[in-house]
Amino acid sequence: MAMCITAILMMVIIMDEFLWRAGAAGLGLAVIAGPLGSFVVWRRLAFFGDALAHSALLGLALGFMLQIEPALAIAVLCAAFALILTGMLSRAKLPPDTLLSIAAFTTLSLGLIALAFVETLRVDLISYLFGDILSVTRADVMLVWGGALLALAVLIAIWRPLLAASVDEDLARVEGGDTGRVRLAFVLLLALVVALAMKIVGVLLVTALLVIPAAASRRFASGPEAMAIYASIIGAVAVVGGLFASLKFDTPSGPSVVVAAAAIFAATLLFKRRA
Amino acid sequence: MTGYAIEGRGLVKRFGDRVVVDHVDIGAKPGEIVTLIGPNGAGKTLLLKMLLGLVPPDRGTVVRSPGLRVGYMPQKLAIDPNLPISVARFVGLAGKGNVVASLETAGVADMARAPMAGLSGGELQRVLLARALMRDPQLLVLDEPAQGVDVTGQDALYALVGKLRDKTNCAVLLVSHDLHLVMARSDRVVCLNTHVCCTGQPETVGRDPAFAALFGARAGESLALYRHHHDHVHDTHGHVHHGHSHDGHHHG
Missing domain, CATH: 3.40.50.300 (P-loop containing nucleotide triphosphate hydrolases)
Structure with missing residues (x-):
């Protein structure tokens, strides 16, 4: 009898291990996406984050060609692209959204072309565009959590100057803040998180996981830290809910997580916003 | 010189x-x-x-x-409405200085806990002045x-x-x-x-x-x-x- 129960339990554990890994990786991402996404919203960098995410595919292709760990290749390429884009935005005469659109679609197209040369990847394209959270390995979980905690530590270290620069850049500079350096650190963190999120929600959905939980938590928060923490919690709920739905209704996992986040956001609209 | x-x-x-x-x-x-x-x-x-x-x-x-x-009071504040922040916290972002004393000098000591988003034009000006005063x-x-x-x-x-x-x-x-x-x-x-x-x-x-x-x-x-x-x-x-x-x- 006891052996029977043990056997059933074992089966449940084995069957669901991929789900546990998916959940663990998704939660790791939610932890950093909350505070980072809040800054994306405050600094109006949603398009910037999206442009970065679109370049991730190019990083993936280069990673395969040069035989480097894909997450590392994506992180490095996104970081380089983030720096170039920041420089271009400060000099360009074009409106930022136009410039970011050009950059996003150019890098996405370059990425798709580059991937076409890597035969083995062509089949998996959909999973890189929209994520394949259920194929997450144990190593991926470690990578996501390691990266997320590192990013969180850096974010906490630069929190005050970053917040001051996000509230009003001119004021922060007059008060002696090195807003340029803080901005650079922030976009590098964004690049890192895009690389981490690629496998979980995919290139096209990364920004959703940054922006939607933050936007949803705004309604309840009366301070910046509260908004960041609530965003993490909302992101975590969306990950768990999305995965559950994905399992139950056999829907793709990345989009399911995003739809869960959007559903939470829609529900928050019923509440009165705090000022 | x-x-x-x-x-x-x-x-x-x-x-x-x-x-x-x-x-x-x-x-x-x-x-x-x-x-x-x-x-x-x-x-x-x-x-x-x-x-x-x-x-x-x-x-x-x-x-x-x-x-x-230098204390600077800008014409406009570029703060995003999606950033929830109280008056005291905003003024404190100056880093140094005494928030309560600055708010008092600017005549808005009673607004410390108010959210920045809800201030009237006149209140906002005084809060900006308070922040400018933070660094003496x-x-x-x-x-x-x-x-x-x-x-x-x-x-x-x-x-x-x-x-x-x-x-x-x-x-x-x-x-x-x-x-x-x-x-x-x-x-x-x-x-x-x-x-x-x-x-x-x-x-x-x-x-x-x-x-x-x-x-x-x-x-x-x-x-x-x-x-x-x-x-x-x-x-x-x-x-x-x-x-x-x-x-x-x-x-x-």
């Missing part, structure tokens, strides 16, 4: 072919209230930003007395401090700035395109319309034809503005203005 807390010499800023700030000399000494007046688009804000080091000038230099502590400034730079504030509120705000100057002997550089209340409290007025039209004590500047032209330009409509341009033909061959005639006035 010059006795100025901050001084800009020969400042020039172009946007493309258009000269927006044209060889401007300006300075403020400790304890002095210098008011920059001029119509919209005269380059007032840009001049302030060059002095503050926020915008690099195309030509000219800015000299600050060593270790100068030796130079206060105020960009249109009375914008969106009613006349009584404006008078009170300028009276407060005057009191602060008396108490701390800080230099005050303020921008306005509104004159009535400003004039009475300024030690020196600089009329700016890309170049310095005239500068001096309020009473003498008030009698200057260039000032009258500027003043008329504000009150009048586009015709007056057009006339104003013609009043300044003499300036096309005399851009550079030397000397800060502290007593009396200088007409460019």
